[in-house]
Structure formats: C-alpha cells, structure tokens
Amino acid sequence: MINKLVLENLRHRPVRAFLSILLIAVPVTLMLTLVGLSKGTLEDTARRAKGVGADIIVRPRGSSLIGLSSAPIPQGIVDMIAKEPHVTLATGTMTHPLGGLSSVAGVDLEKFNQMSGGFKYIQGGKFENPNDIIVDEYFARQNKVGVGGKLTVLNLDWRVCGVVEPGKLGRVFLPLAVLQDKTGNTGKLSQIYVKVDSPESIPKVIDALKAKLVDYPIYSMEELTSLISVSSVPLLEGFINVVVGVSIVISFSVVCLSMYMTVLQRTREIGILKSLGASRFYILDIILREAAIFGITGTVIGIGFSFATRLVIQRMVPGSLTQSIVPGWWPIAGMIALSASLLGAMYPGLRAALQDPIEALAYE
Amino acid sequence: MSDPPIIEVKDLKKVYRVGLVDVHALRGVNLKVARGEFLSVVGPSGSGKSTLFHIIGGLTPPSSGWVRVGDRDVSKMTDGERTNLRKTTVSFVFQKFNLLPNLTAGDNIAIARHIAGKESGRLDGFDQVLDVLGIKQRLGHKPSALSGGEQQRVAIARAIVNHPAILLADEPTGNLDTENSAQVLKVLRDVNERLGQTVLMITHNPEAAAYGHRTVHMRDGRIVE
Numbered sequence: 001m002i003n004k005l006v007l008e009n010l011r012h013r014p015v016r017a018f019l020s021i022l023l024i025a026v027p028v029t030l031m032l033t034l035v036g037l038s039k040g041t042l043e044d045t046a047r048r049a050k051g052v053g054a055d056i057i058v059r060p061r062g063s064s065l066i067g068l069s070s071a072p073i074p075q076g077i078v079d080m081i082a083k084e085p086h087v088t089l090a091t092g093t094m095t096h097p098l099g100g101l102s103s104v105a106g107v108d109l110e111k112f113n114q115m116s117g118g119f120k121y122i123q124g125g126k127f128e129n130p131n132d133i134i135v136d137e138y139f140a141r142q143n144k145v146g147v148g149g150k151l152t153v154l155n156l157d158w159r160v161c162g163v164v165e166p167g168k169l170g171r172v173f174l175p176l177a178v179l180q181d182k183t184g185n186t187g188k189l190s191q192i193y194v195k196v197d198s199p200e201s202i203p204k205v206i207d208a209l210k211a212k213l214v215d216y217p218i219y220s221m222e223e224l225t226s227l228i229s230v231s232s233v234p235l236l237e238g239f240i241n242v243v244v245g246v247s248i249v250i251s252f253s254v255v256c257l258s259m260y261m262t263v264l265q266r267t268r269e270i271g272i273l274k275s276l277g278a279s280r281f282y283i284l285d286i287i288l289r290e291a292a293i294f295g296i297t298g299t300v301i302g303i304g305f306s307f308a309t310r311l312v313i314q315r316m317v318p319g320s321l322t323q324s325i326v327p328g329w330w331p332i333a334g335m336i337a338l339s340a341s342l343l344g345a346m347y348p349g350l351r352a353a354l355q356d357p358i359e360a361l362a363y364e
Numbered sequence: 365m366s367d368p369p370i371i372e373v374k375d376l377k378k379v380y381r382v383g384l385v386d387v388h389a390l391r392g393v394n395l396k397v398a399r400g401e402f403l404s405v406v407g408p409s410g411s412g413k414s415t416l417f418h419i420i421g422g423l424t425p426p427s428s429g430w431v432r433v434g435d436r437d438v439s440k441m442t443d444g445e446r447t448n449l450r451k452t453t454v455s456f457v458f459q460k461f462n463l464l465p466n467l468t469a470g471d472n473i474a475i476a477r478h479i480a481g482k483e484s485g486r487l488d489g490f491d492q493v494l495d496v497l498g499i500k501q502r503l504g505h506k507p508s509a510l511s512g513g514e515q516q517r518v519a520i521a522r523a524i525v526n527h528p529a530i531l532l533a534d535e536p537t538g539n540l541d542t543e544n545s546a547q548v549l550k551v552l553r554d555v556n557e558r559l560g561q562t563v564l565m566i567t568h569n570p571e572a573a574a575y576g577h578r579t580v581h582m583r584d585g586r587i588v589e
Contacts, residue, residue, distance in 0.1 A: 002478070004471060005466070005467060008466040268462070269465070271462075272462045272463075272464060273464075273475075274423075274450075275458075276475070276476050276522070277447055277450035277451025277452070277476075278447070279444070282479065358424055361423075361458070
C-alpha cells in the first residue's frame with residue numbers, strides 16, 4: 001500500500017520526479033564515465049603496448065611507468081642490447097607528444113614489423129616518401145583523413161600513406177629518423193623494445209640488462225601491462241575520488257531539496273495520514289521510499305547514459321579517448337546514489353514525521 | 365448498574381501559544397458520553413468544539429484536566445500512544461473530507477486498514493456498508509472525480525473500516541448541500557445504530573444536531589448546557 005501511495009505521488013508530480021531522477025542520473029553518469037575513461041584509456045595503452053610484440057621494454061632513467069617521456073636514451077644502446085644472449089630482436093622507438101592525450105611514434109618500420117607481426121593496412125601501405133605518415137583507423141576517423149589526405153603534425157604538413165588497424169604502439173607513426181630529425185632528437189630514443197628467444201629467457205635477459213643499464217627501468221611486457229592501473233597514474237585516483245565526492249553532494253542536495261518541497265506540498269496529506277493513526281516511522285518510510293526510487297532509477301538511467309557517453313566518445317574522439325563500460329562500478333555508483341538520496345531525504349522525512357497533525361491538517 | 369461512559373472529560377483545559385499571546389481554547393470542560401451514544405456538539409466558531417475533538421481523538425494533548433477514552437487516560441498518553449489510539453479506537457470525519465488526492469476512493473479506505481496493520485482484503489459485511497453509503501461503484505475513482513457528498517461518504521467509510529469505538533465528525537456537512545447533508549447525516553445515524561459506534565458530531569446546524577440523541581452547547585471554551 002505504501003508503495004502504491006509513493007508511486008501515485010510520483011505520478012502526480014511527474015516533472016518534479018523526472019528532474020530529481022535526472023539530476024541523480026547525471027552524477028552517476030559522471031562517475032561511470034570517468035571511471036570508464038580511466039579504465040578504457042589504460043586498457044588501450046596496455047593493449048597497444050602488448051601489440052608491439054616485445055617481451056621486454058627499457059624505459060629512460062627516472063621515467064614513470066606510463067608517462068610520456070622525451071627521448072633521452074642513446075640509440076647505440078639498441079645495438080648493445082641486440083648482442084645480448086637470448087635476444088632475437090631489439091628496436092628503439094621515439095614518442096613525441098602532440099598535445100592532449102595524442103602522440104606521434106617514430107618507428108624503424110622494418111624492425112617494428114618484424115617484432116609486431118606488421119601493421120595491417122586498411123588503406124594504403126608503408127612509408128614511400130619523406131613526408132609520409134601512417135595513422136590508425138581511429139585517428140583517421142577522428143581527423144577525417146584517408147590515404148592521400150593531408151595532416152598537420154608538429155606544425156608540418158604530411159601525406160597519409162597508410163591507415164592501419166589500431167592496437168600497435170600508437171595511433172600516428174613516422175619513420176624514426178624523420179621524427180628524431182624534426183624534433184631535434186637525432187640519435188635519441190624514448191624506449192627500447194626487446195624480443196627474446198623464449199619466455200624462460202625473459203628474467204635472465206632482464207637481469208643481464210639491469211646489470212649493464214644501471215638505473216634504467218626495465219620491465220617484462222607482462223609486468224608492464226599488469227602495472228598499468230588507475231593507481232599507477234599520478235593524481236587519477238584522487239581525481240576519481242573528487243568526482244565521487246561531488247556526485248554524493250549533488251545527489252544529496254537534489255534529493256534533500258526535492259523531498260523538502262514534497263513535504264511542504266504534502267503537509268496536509270501528512271496530517272491526514274497522522275489522523276488515521278500513521279506513526280512517525282510510517283511517514284518517514286513513505287519519504288525514504290520515494291527517495292530510494294529516485295536513487296535507484298537515477299542509477300539505472302545513469303548507467304544507460306554511460307553507454308551514451310561511450311557512443312559519443314567513439315564517434316567524436318575515438319583516437320584520443322577510450323571509454324570502457326565498467327559493470328563492477330554499477331553497484332558502487334548505485335550505493336553512492338542511493339545512500340546520498342536516503343541521507344538527503346532524512347531531514348525532510350524527519351520534519352514530516354514530527355509534524356504536528358493539527359497544524360498539518362490546517363495547512364492550505 | 366449502568367455501563368461506564370466511553371468518554372469522560374473532567375476540567376479539561378487547553379491553552380495555545382499564538383505568537384506572544386496565550387489563547388485559552390478550553391477553560392474547564394466536563395463531559396460524559398455513553399457507549400453507543402450519538403452526541404451533537406454545537407456552538408459558535410472559536411468556542412473550542414474542534415479542540416475538544418482533537419484532544420479526545422489524541423491529535424493533541426490537553427494543557428490540564430483529565431480525559432478518559434474507554435479505559436485509557438488520554439491526558440497522560442505519549443505521542444506514540446495517542447497515535448495508537450487513533451489507529452485503533454477513534455477515527456475522524458472532517459468538514460473538508462481530507463481524502464488523499466492521489467489515491468482512489470478504494471485505496472483511501474484501504475490505507476486506513478494498512479495503517480491499522482490489518483489485511484488489505486475487504487472486511488466481512490463491509491460491502492453492505494458500502495452499499496448503504498452508495499459509493500460501491502465509485503471506489504475506482506480519485507477524489508477529484510467525486511462529488512462532495514461522495515467524498516464525505518468515502519471519508520466515513522474510511523473512518524469506520526477498522527471498527528473504531530468512537531467516530532468524531534467535525535462539521536461533516538459543512539461543505540455539502542442540503543441533499544448531500546441529509547444523506548451523510550443518515551449514514552452517520554446508520555453507523556451509530558447498526559454498528560453501535562459512538563458518534564460525536566460538531567455542527568452549526570440545529571437540524572443536523574437533531575440527528576443526535578443528545579446535544580451539548582459550547583461557548584468560550586466551556587459546555588454551557
């Protein structure tokens with residue numbers, strides 16, 4: 001019966017109910033989108049790192065796990081590594097930021113193809129001219145370019161010679177020497193990828209390289225990809241916590257305001273219920289159930305919205321951002337929205353429960 | 365030996381604080397109501413009739429004096445005990461009907477059952493009561509689709525659905541035309557006669573008051589005759 005009363009009350013004020021639910025859905029969407037972006041981008045980074053096909057990565061001294069570095073590794077180290085026992089292939093790449101989350105990778109295409117199994121071209125092919133550039137499918141879609149199209153990178157015009165399937169190292173590729181030359185990093189690398197003869201050799205080679213390349217972070221690719229997580233990105237976890245906090249405040253405030261208005265509008269009805277013998281708990285129960293409906297429905301709609309934001313991101317900026325759907329966060333977001341809603345309804349609910357029945361019945 | 369009165373009020377006083385002014389709504393009321401009696405209470409506005417009903421019905425405590433309903437002293441009850449009194453022993457019919465606007469007539473009656481913690485199913489014999497009230501075919505409608513007379517009859521059905529010992533009707537015909545007033549008064553008398561419920565009715569109308577077994581007059585917070 002209480003549920004019927006609550007649902008009828010919501011149906012009676014559909015605009016207020018809709019707005020309240022929408023305003024809870026928005027912070028839920030914010031939470032799920034941010035978490036999805038964090039996870040999606042990191043998973044994509046790990047996927048592309050794995051796509052290189054290497055067993056070991058050598059990063060510059062003092063670099064963080066996944067941050068973009070400049071090119072401080074002398075290129076000569078590649079040859080030194082290639083001569084190590086069990087090493088079958090070593091190739092250096094250079095990564096240069098393009099602004100935002102984008103970067104351009106300089107690769108020795110022949111060696112890179114040997115290591116990764118080669119680019120899969122959707123259109124065009126490998127570098128033919130000095131101003132050729134290769135992009136992946138997402139970057140091409142985001143920038144609306146195809147083979148033969150012009151692209152401005154590093155304030156220079158390039159001709160797209162190939163569009164490749166995504167999943168290998170980066171999204172934009174130039175010949176290593178060209179990128180080194182255009183960025184003033186001749187003879188310098190950002191990282192070195194190493195392939196060894198068998199998985200059993202990986203620890204041995206890492207030990208050997210660590211002995212020779214003191215202070216260089218050297219990881220197996222397995223280790224690198226397992227370490228790529230929200231906690232490995234400076235400030236990301238804190239940022240997510242801030243968004244969660246803001247979401248709690250918004251949900252709490254929305255429900256508090258909405259239920260406060262409800263209690264005011266339904267003062268007389270509360271008086272009627274009290275005259276019928278409804279206890280304080282009965283009145284509070286009605287208010288809290290209404291808030292719970294706001295919280296639960298807002299969560300469900302927020303989850304739906306997170307699919308919509310992923311679709312928008314896929315359409316608008318597929319080359320820059322990747323959003324995952326993270327079902328593990330649905331109950332977390334739901335609990336946050338529900339708790340905030342119930343807390344927000346507590347004050348107006350108690351106010352209603354404690355209302356004097358005679359004053360309430362006299363309310364016009 | 366006669367039965368003890370179902371309601372007994374002794375030297376009942378109620379003072380409201382309105383801003384900085386004390387308003388003496390009741391100035392020492394004494395009253396006895398026999399079980400099964402239909403009592404009409406008449407008097408001008410501000411004479412304390414509604415306040416007396418609110419105290420007897422447990423909506424508000426008295427400032428001083430003594431009120432016994434059944435075998436319980438209302439004046440010493442906690443808020444929770446007064447809530448329980450309204451749930452089990454006393455029910456109200458108001459001038460403005462006071463139906464929940466978002467529920468149908470049927471649900472307005474059912475919620476009184478739910479609040480009382482009883483089954484939501486129909487009561488034995490309640491169909492006949494609905495027939496007498498003439499609202500059986502109107503239970504699926506919301507109050508806004510009902511006439512004033514129908515709304516008041518739904519309010520009466522809601523008030524008696526849990527078989528309370530006492531029905532307090534505060535100007536039940538105050539918002540009704542003559543025809544509907546007569547219907548409602550007949551229903552109240554039926555309820556009193558058929559179900560044996562004690563009915564106290566506030567009215568300004570002498571014709572309405574005549575439906576009761578006895579009439580008491582109030583003025584300036586006291587019963588004057």
